[in-house]
Amino acid sequence: MRYLPLTQSDRDAMLSVIGAASIDDLFVDVPPAARLDGPVHDLPNHASELAVERHMTALARQNVVAGEVPFFLGAGAYRHHVPASVDHLIQRGEFLTAYTPYQPEIAQGTLQMLFEFQTQVARLLGTDVANASMYDGSTACWEAIGMARRITKKAKAILSSGLHPHYVSVAKTMAKYTGDLLDTAVPQLTAETDLDRLIAAIDDETSCVVVQYPDILGRIADLRPLADACHAKKALLIAVVTEPVALGALTSPGEMDADIVVGEGQSLGVGLQFGGPYVGLFGCKDKYVRQMPGRLCGETVDANGKRGFVLTLSTREQHIRREKATSNICTNSGLCALAFSIHMTLLGEKGLRGLAMLNHRKAVAAADRLAQVPGVSVVNTGFFNEFTLTLPVEARPVVRTLADRGILAGVSLGRLYPGEADLANGLVVAVTETTTGEDVETLAAALQEVLA
Incomplete structure (x- = not known):
């Protein structure tokens, strides 16, 4: 049972000092749609520690582990090898x-x-x-x-x-x-x-x-x-x-x-x-x-x-x-x-430069291969380890279909810019030193099949 040391009179006194009529007044800046109007639906009031552990483990297993599938997500968060x-x-x-x-x-x-x-x-x-x-x-x-x-x-x-x-x-x-x-x-x-x-x-x-x-x-x-x-x-x-x-x-x-x-x-x-x-x-x-x-x-x-x-x-x-x-x-x-x-210390200047060039080489090879998929083109004329593709169809459903196949193909611009029709076919693809040639071939083959 939670320990709540404050009495209702304590809370009333504090509200009076700050000029608020109720606790709810403290949350007026939160949009009503984002507030709960009661307990979380379908969540039991109590459960044993063992039951909670099992439930949370089951939920965690629904996640896709980045290192276990072809992974091309970037857009500000990148998968690199950390020693x-x-x-x-x-x-x-x-x-x-x-x-x-x-x-x-x-x-x-x-x-x-x-x-x-x-x-x-x-x-x-x-x-x-x-x-x-x-x-x-x-x-x-x-x-x-x-x-x-x-x-x-x-x-x-x-x-x-x-x-x-x-x-x-x-x-x-x-x-x-x-x-x-x-x-x-x-x-x-x-x-x-x-x-x-x-x-x-x-x-x-x-x-x-x-x-x-x-x-x-x-x-x-x-x-x-x-x-x-x-x-x-x-x-x-x-x-x-x-x-x-x-x-x-x-x-x-x-x-x-x-x-x-x-x-x-x-x-x-x-x-x-x-x-x-x-x-x-x-x-x-x-x-x-x-x-x-x-x-x-x-x-x-x-x-x-x-x-x-x-x-x-x-x-x-x-x-x-x-x-x-x-x-x-x-x-x-x-x-x-x-x-x-x-x-950074483990890499040193020489190691960082080597890591950067490895990222770039792999990204160039990936862009060249993906550009061979019918209907797919590369927007960039220059890039480091991340580039943008245009697809012949909206990218967001394609990303979802590939995710269901265990391929995290990239970040769709439709997700980043909802409502911007001119960007809907854009797909941002990131390639790092953790990306293998097999990963790229898997993505290219699946992309060609989905777009066919």
Whole structure:
């Protein structure tokens, strides 16, 4: 039986203080369609532990395990091989039970790990500095937009049509409460990105332009002209990277003069995990460091002159920043950041470049093979490990049919952009080092049969 220490009079007193008539008043911002009007249907009021375990196990068996079937899903979450040593090391007690390093004298290991993580991220993104991580790529993207507003004192953000729609959704949710104006669009099934549209839309009221690299369709663009156009209007360029392995082969956004570079670090060290927890990456130019959200670990020397690590910048609410804080994210994804850092360390620069080229070679071979299926064409003229196909029919039912056959064929654009008829036939396919030639042949043969 649940232990509820508060009496009804206690609850009434609290409601009176905050000016609410009932508990239900606290949930008025939740749409009625999303609220329960009673107990969950078909769920018994109680069951034994054994019965619950059996029931949950049966439910779990309905899932398709990514490593047991041909797997081509991507669109922001990628299946890569994570060495067993990563999981072994992050479970060491020194790491697994470590808390926020407020007291550096007893948290040198955690602080050094975060310092190394920051160094790796900064080098990967091509930025002067990086923070100790964010929650995930989507929230890091929004925090970058907020940071651009603080720096430029302007509130119009232009979002590329190639930005992941889930990232756009997060930005729209937050912009409701900050007053930021978001200029958004949906992508077109063309080989070129929308750089011309973005450049044309920049004006004196623009705080930033947000572009994904590679974008949601897998397309890659030279960001230098866009950076120049932004800076001519005193706006910032924000680049979003959802597949960090790509930066082992591509020029980093920071090298192309992006002011802020954010991304999702899940590909390195972190499994798919049903969508989380993940780890957000955040880097920027040094001159903007004091507007960067999250926390920053730095290197110093102690009283004896020995190398040591401390929290250099931090914006937690416990630091009495309140409304002056640069972020409402008041922690970092410490364990996932550690996994990222360990995987990066095991790879090294040479290993990361080798992994990136292996991904690209496999993706090129897969695209060539799938383009041979009658009615199928590849949208991209260039890509890293993810590309977009157009099918002769709506992609979503095809994906479902192939899933029933044990083939996870990719992400249909109809799922990402419901109601956009021009995108309904699009299918985003991701290929990593875990994809075999047999997997590709299985997909090609099944796709040809389904489309016949």
